[in-house]
Amino acid sequence: MSARAGIAVHPAWAERARNALTEAGYRRGGARSAVVTLLAEQPCALAVAELMELLAERDRAVSRASVYRVLEELERLGLVQRVEVGLGIARYEATGSGVGHHHHLVCERCKRVEPFTDEGLERAIARLSGRLALQAAEHEIVIRRACASCAEISRR
Amino acid sequence: MSARAGIAVHPAWAERARNALTEAGYRRGGARSAVVTLLAEQPCALAVAELMELLAERDRAVSRASVYRVLEELERLGLVQRVEVGLGIARYEATGSGVGHHHHLVCERCKRVEPFTDEGLERAIARLSGRLALQAAEHEIVIRRACASCAEISRR
DNA sequence: GTTCCTGCAAAAGATTTGCAGTGAC
DNA sequence: GTCACTGCAAATCTTTTGCAGGAAC
Numbered sequence: 629m630s631a632r633a634g635i636a637v638h639p640a641w642a643e644r645a646r647n648a649l650t651e652a653g654y655r656r657g658g659a660r661s662a663v664v665t666l667l668a669e670q671p672c673a674l675a676v677a678e679l680m681e682l683l684a685e686r687d688r689a690v691s692r693a694s695v696y697r698v699l700e701e702l703e704r705l706g707l708v709q710r711v712e713v714g715l716g717i718a719r720y721e722a723t724g725s726g727v728g729h730h731h732h733l734v735c736e737r738c739k740r741v742e743p744f745t746d747e748g749l750e751r752a753i754a755r756l757s758g759r760l761a762l763q764a765a766e767h768e769i770v771i772r773r774a775c776a777s778c779a780e781i782s783r784r
Numbered sequence: 785m786s787a788r789a790g791i792a793v794h795p796a797w798a799e800r801a802r803n804a805l806t807e808a809g810y811r812r813g814g815a816r817s818a819v820v821t822l823l824a825e826q827p828c829a830l831a832v833a834e835l836m837e838l839l840a841e842r843d844r845a846v847s848r849a850s851v852y853r854v855l856e857e858l859e860r861l862g863l864v865q866r867v868e869v870g871l872g873i874a875r876y877e878a879t880g881s882g883v884g885h886h887h888h889l890v891c892e893r894c895k896r897v898e899p900f901t902d903e904g905l906e907r908a909i910a911r912l913s914g915r916l917a918l919q920a921a922e923h924e925i926v927i928r929r930a931c932a933s934c935a936e937i938s939r940r
Numbered sequence: 941g942t943t944c945c946t947g948c949a950a951a952a953g954a955t956t957t958g959c960a961g962t963g964a965c
Numbered sequence: 966g967t968c969a970c971t972g973c974a975a976a977t978c979t980t981t982t983g984c985a986g987g988a989a990c
Contacts, residue, residue, distance in 0.1 A: 655989050657945050676979080691947045696980060712868040714924070716955075717979065733916070744916065752908035753927075760889070760900065760927075768870070771909075771923045811964050813970045832954080847972045852955060872980075873954065 635669055640726030642668035645707045652705060659694040664702070672743045673711040673719035673732065713741055713770050731768065735775035742775065791825055796882030798824035801863045808861060815850040820858070828899045829867045829875035829888070869897055869926055887924065891931035898931065 636642055645664045646656075654660065662683055667674075674682070676695055683690050690698075699720050702708035709723035713734045719741065723729075729750075730743040753767050792798055801820045802812075810816065818839055823830075830838070832851055839846050846854075855876050858864035865879035869890045875897065877883075885906075886899040909923050 653944095655944060657989075659946060692979095693948080693981080694946055697946085700981095710870060712870045712926075714866060714868045714874075716874070718870075718872070746908070746912045746915070748908040748911055749905075752902070752904040755904050756902045756927075759902070766929070767925065767927045769923065769925045770868075771912075773922070809969095811969060813964075815971060848954095849956075849973080850971055853971085856956095 636665075637671055638668045638722050638727045641707070641722045641724065644724070644726060645702065645705075645722070648705050648707060649701070652701075654701065658688070659690040660698050660701075662688040662690055663695060663698045667702075667708065667720070667722045670721060672730075672741060673709075673713075673721035675717050675719050677717075679720070709766070709768075711768060711770075714772065715739055732770050733775070734770055734772045735778055736772050737774050737778035740775055744771075792821075793827055794824045794878050794883045797863070797878045797880065800880070800882060801858065801861075801878070804861050804863060805857070808857075810857065814844070815846040816854050816857075818844040818846055819851060819854045823858075823864065823876070823878045826877060828886075828897060829865075829869075829877035831873050831875050833873075835876070865922070865924075867924060867926075870928065871895055888926050889931070890926055890928045891934055892928050893930050893934035896931055900927075 642664060645668070646661075649660065649664070650656070663679070666679060666682055676692070676699070680690065680692065680695060683695075699708055699710075703710055703720070706724055707722065708720050711719045711721060711732060713719060713732055715734075721727075728745070730745045731749070733742045733744050734740075735742075749769065798820060801824070802817075805816065805820070806812070819835070822835060822838055832848070832855070836846065836848065836851060839851075855864055855866075859866055859876070862880055863878065864876050867875045867877060867888060869875060869888055871890075879885075884901070886901045887905070889898045889900050890896075891898075905925065
């Protein structure tokens with residue numbers, strides 16, 4: 629489903645996150661560190677359940693309550709973004725400088741979520757921001773369709 | 785919050801929805817009709833709670849279970865779109881031909897949801913669809929920022 | 941030693957489901 | 966009269982909160 633262990637996809641983000649947490653007066657607790665480390669290894673947004681499973685697999689289980697609490701802190705600091713892909717559960721991913729900006733493609737059939745980027749789309753959003761006088765607005769684009777493998781299956 | 789009563793913003797949609805339901809073998813029950821009528825009057829997506837309140841105000845209260853069931857049927861028929869704006873609750877709105885295609889601006893402060901349209905964005909999405917080989921993909925764009933009145937307040 | 945962090949269990953919301961009575965055809 | 970529709974209540978699922986013990990500083 630995603631990076632197995634140890635390979636930080638966003639090393640700069642991980643460091644920034646730890647510094648920001650320290651500066652904000654948070655202590656370096658085990659649960660908090662584990663969540664930050666895990667998020668730094670993910671190429672795309674994870675659901676809380678997935679996050680907990682991955683943490684448990686590496687013998688660093690964290691309680692549900694702590695996961696939600698840590699994610700909330702990180703979101704408030706602008707380090708994590710909550711992504712709603714339309715299936716009733718929230719997903720979370722690292723965001724901000726040091727992390728590639730991307731949007732999401734959601735498969736209507738298997739529910740898989742994949743990241744994608746598009747220059748033209750970003751330009752259109754930038755122009756739109758000017759028109760609507762939005763400063764620093766976050767944007768999130770979700771496109772729903774059948775993913776490659778599911779489109780294949782339904783074609784049979 | 786939205787249209788008060790009786791003024792169908794999407795008359796063509798209402799008729800299409802009723803026909804589609806009939807063709808799909810559904811009977812013209814009271815709850816089903818009430819929900820379709822209400823949705824046809826809304827310029828933007830409603831939460832289930834709002835929908836129930838509006839129905840109750842016009843003395844055509846519908847139970848929560850029925851509202852969810854009707855919305856699910858309509859969604860499956862492609863007549864209604866579920867919109868997740870990132871606050872833990874789903875919103876629903878009429879969609880398809882006869883209804884203006886739009887996206888959503890969500891205020892981070894007061895949680896208000898407003899519709900917006902943008903030609904450049906649509907063109908960018910159309911080009912993107914070609915690139916990703918998506919056929920008939922639905923897209924949904926949510927932009928979060930402070931709305932005009934909230935931006936005003938926080939500036940004081 | 942103090943204050944924050946964490947896990948557990950319970951609570952709170954949103955949504956779904958089971959079932960029995962009511963209404964459409 | 967039959968079968969679908971609806972409402973109620975209970976169940977389920979995600980997320981949040983209260984609290985007591987444990988860890989960081």
